[in-house]
Amino acid sequence: MKKVCAFIWSIMVILAWMGVGHGAGGDVILGNWLTDEGKAEVEIYKCGDEYCGKIVWLKEPKNDEGKDKTDINNPDPEKRSRNIIGLNIVWGFKYDKYGKWVKGNIYDPDNGKTYSCKMALESDKLNVRGYVGISLLGRTTIWKKAEKSPKQI
Secondary structure, rough: OHHHHHHHHHHHHHHHHHOOHHHHHHHHHEEEOOOOOOEEEEEEEOOEEEEEEEEEEEOOOOOOOOOOOOOOHHHHHOOOEOOOOOOOOEEEEEEEOOOOOEEEEEEEEOOOOEEEEEEEEEEEEEEEEOOOOOOOOEEEEEEEEEEOOHOOO
């Protein structure tokens, strides 16, 4: 009996060392998230072996002229005509062994800037930390899991 337990324990240690199960754990982030002020909904999806996200809904989708909002603050003039809805704003995230999504980027269409970013999940809340250089020089916003998409209400 001791040999069987030792064998099972050895297999479990080897599987943990190989990282089996970590890939599926990262997928809990998949789905739709409301940004901190409820201004937008972002769909997080897999892009290869990374995690990305695009805006799928805006509380105020039209500008003052009644036209779809575009990426007017982008530093690249050729990108300023892109619609905000459908715009990829998070990309490059890897799920790490500590249960966090790291080494990603986040784009803020409100100011046209891109920041380094990491994310951590707490229940139905996603802590999204954008920063410049080191994480201490940043800001965290909290996104909430979208139970029912505002566009479906």
